[in-house]
Amino acid sequence: MPKYIQQDQPYNCGAFSIAYLLWELEHNACPFKTPDDAVEYANKIHDQIKFGDSIHEFSYPFSGVMTSDYCSPIKMADYLQKCGLKPTCLMPVDPPFIALIRSVNTHGQKPLFNFTCEDPLKALQPGQYTISITSNTFDLTACDMLLHYMLIKKQEQKDPCPCTVYDPNNGEEKPDQIFTVGDPIAGSSWLYTGILMTITP
Numbered sequence: 262m263p264k265y266i267q268q269d270q271p272y273n274c275g276a277f278s279i280a281y282l283l284w285e286l287e288h289n290a291c292p293f294k295t296p297d298d299a300v301e302y303a304n305k306i307h308d309q310i311k312f313g314d315s316i317h318e319f320s321y322p323f324s325g326v327m328t329s330d331y332c333s334p335i336k337m338a339d340y341l342q343k344c345g346l347k348p349t350c351l352m353p354v355d356p357p358f359i360a361l362i363r364s365v366n367t368h369g370q371k372p373l374f375n376f377t378c379e380d381p382l383k384a385l386q387p388g389q390y391t392i393s394i395t396s397n398t399f400d401l402t403a404c405d406m407l408l409h410y411m412l413i414k415k416q417e418q419k420d421p422c423p424c425t426v427y428d429p430n431n432g433e434e435k436p437d438q439i440f441t442v443g444d445p446i447a448g449s450s451w452l453y454t455g456i457l458m459t460i461t462p
Contacts, residue, residue: 262431265291267297275410277305278392279340279430282412282460285390285427310336310359319364326345326361326406327347334394335373335455338458347461350374351381353442357399357454374446374456379455380442385415395451399443 280303412427426447
């Protein structure tokens with residue numbers, strides 16, 4: 262049985278990932294009695310973190326993958342900061358679709374994503390949460406390329422490290438998942454990219 266309500270639109274997984282994160286940190290469960298109230302809460306987050314008109318400030322390939330309704334990683338980081346959390350965006354030295362990440366990093370006054378020498382999951386502390394940008398393909402030229410946000414919690418300081426995955430596609434909590442860059446996450450079609458927004462309370 263799913264732990265959380267699943268996303269109700271294909272483009273608001275970032276908002277649901279943030280909602281799951283806040284619920285995990287504050288309650289370890291959804292605080293709402295009805296699914297409609299939970300969805301309304303997540304969609305209010307979505308209203309604040311979607312690209313909106315700012316999508317036109319990005320060039321291809323970003324503009325070819327995202328639309329104005331999709332969740333902006335820049336606005337997501339800003340929202341988390343307003344919640345009193347410290348987001349740190351990390352990615353491997355040689356990440357998938359580097360051109361897409363570069364377009365995000367050159368958008369603001371300072372880069373959003375920082376490079377690490379290895380899988381950023383190894384840098385997390387046990388019990389620490391991160392929102393991962395996943396993809397159905399690493400081929401930027403694929404006409405059906407999609408991006409998807411998931412909430413991940415590192416369980417132990419091991420190599421490889423087991424994680425608990427919270428996927429907005431189904432709302433399920435899946436512990437003891439192990440994956441490396443390029444692997445499907447928790448039996449889904451979404452591939453782990455190593456591109457993370459780590460959260461420090």
